[in-house]
Amino acid sequence: MPSAESGSTSLPCFDKSIWLLSKRRMEIWIPITIAAAFLQNLRSALQKKLRSSLSTWGATAARFVYAAPLALALLGGLLLTTGAKAPPLNLTFLLSGMAGGLAQILATGMLIHLFSHKNFTVATAFTKTEPIQTALFGIVLLGDHVSLAVALAILISLVGVILISIPADAEGRRNFLDRNALIGIAAGGLFGLSAVAYRGASLSLADGSVFLRATITLAFVTSFQAVAILAFLRLREPGETLRLLASWRSAAWVGLVGMLGSLAWFTAFTLQNAALVRALGQVEVFFMIGASLFVFRERVKAREIVGVLLVAAGIVGLVLWSA
Template sequence: MRFDKPVRLLSKRRMEIWIPITIAAAFLQNLRSALQKRLKATLSTWGATAARFVYAAPLALLVLGGLVLTTGATVPPLNLTFVLSGMAGGLAQILATGLLIHLFSYKNFTVATAFTKTEPIQTALFGIILLGDHLSLPVAVAILVSLVGVILISIPADATGRRSFLDRKALLGILSGGLFGLSAVAYRGASLSLADGDVFLRASVTLAFVTGFQAITVLVWLLVREPGQTQRLLRSWRSAGWVGLVGMLGSLAWFTAFTLQNAALVRALGQVEVIFMIAASILVFKERVTVREIAGVLLVAGGIIGLVLCSA
């Protein structure tokens, strides 16, 4: 019994650590999306997509190198499951990011991108099918409550917007969310397949491999399909570099959280970014919010609180 107690305490501590890490990841993701939206003014959809990966890859390698040098840790050997999962997740994330940036072109950006928030449900399904993950009934209910809140926040106030609520842009948002969900599950599978190393080391190795693969993939795509965008991307290093830095830090936080916890729970808690968005609109932009939006925020917050309590 004396040996069981430290194990239980360590397990509980890990369950607690993933929560602030996920909240930080959601905040950084929100910031990176804002920076990427500005970049869309000077670059094409795929040029802006490439910025996230091309400028993040060298930084991810620096993080891994610094970790190895300062701690004396040994990089765990890569295996076939790691390589295939990392590549599958990397491709899914590239496509999901491209779809999301494409949605930036529409005026009802918030409505269209809201459907990417179906990601936790889709992540849960992918996790169950691919990794054999399990969700308890209370956790599933908490995810659904949060999802209903997101939809409430996203319903347009005007009648014209409501009529086009479930149009092609919404389907693109759902597809983007599904691809993000698939990438999350693939990254968790890759990180867990590494036999050695602590959580942060495995997350750093996964991040370095994935971002390196993604950078090469999008650069080859640009050179073949949009050769002029490569030079524009390099000339935009001042703004694109910030996208890479914030994106890398956010990805590192996500990968660490995926290593610690079920990907569906992590993505569901990541819905907290919706609350960040509403808070910014009230406090920074002094915009008015409707009763429906307040109800949506309360549902999102309630779902997140329930999620944290049920999974602790």
């Protein structure tokens, strides 16, 4: 009987699916994306706690202001220890990095705003329309391709996310698609735009390893974001910068976790289509449910469990069918 490696069609369908899943798991972008999703969820939880002592934009700024020095130090250490040379920056890199950076700042601010109006699971779930929007941005801006099977897997996950995010009470269901829901969807679109922009920036660099290009992109973007949001705070909330600095014990953790999560995202974007990366990032829903249960002591309903199973099915399909 021919081996699995020969690609024989005589391999039973179920066994072939298991073999394909095992093969896909060996692709490095998959564990990197799962790590990024975990770190993103942890950073969101830390920012929600930080919101009690800072304004919406102060808590948003913590992610970038405290991440930028760490990203620059990481880049310097990488260049020093490996002897590699940083590739020259180009106009596409600069424009894509700045566009993605601004989109991410706005999306993060919107998400933190939602934390004040909906529970952690619902607030985050509304942004999970992001993979669909990312796919559209990728097709239009980068010429990326998404197969019908992958699109189906993304839609299955999206249905699961919607089930998770529907409020349990009647009044909540009546107001489900309110202004805050639209803000969440808009945030998802901006996160999707930033993902595609970061992929475009990293791919525009002519030389260097995947990790070096991702680190350069991270260092540039976070530095730009830190400068931009500090300037914004100075104009809009002059005293908030001092409160942000005074909250360094909590805010520094947001910066560290955010920097590590962004590094993982940027590396995955350099390796793979941003829509596939963000779709696999739906695994964050599992971490999100865990945060609701064990950190914020929020109840999880049976319907939400069904939603989690659909998200899981979509992720399995994505891993099996992604090219």
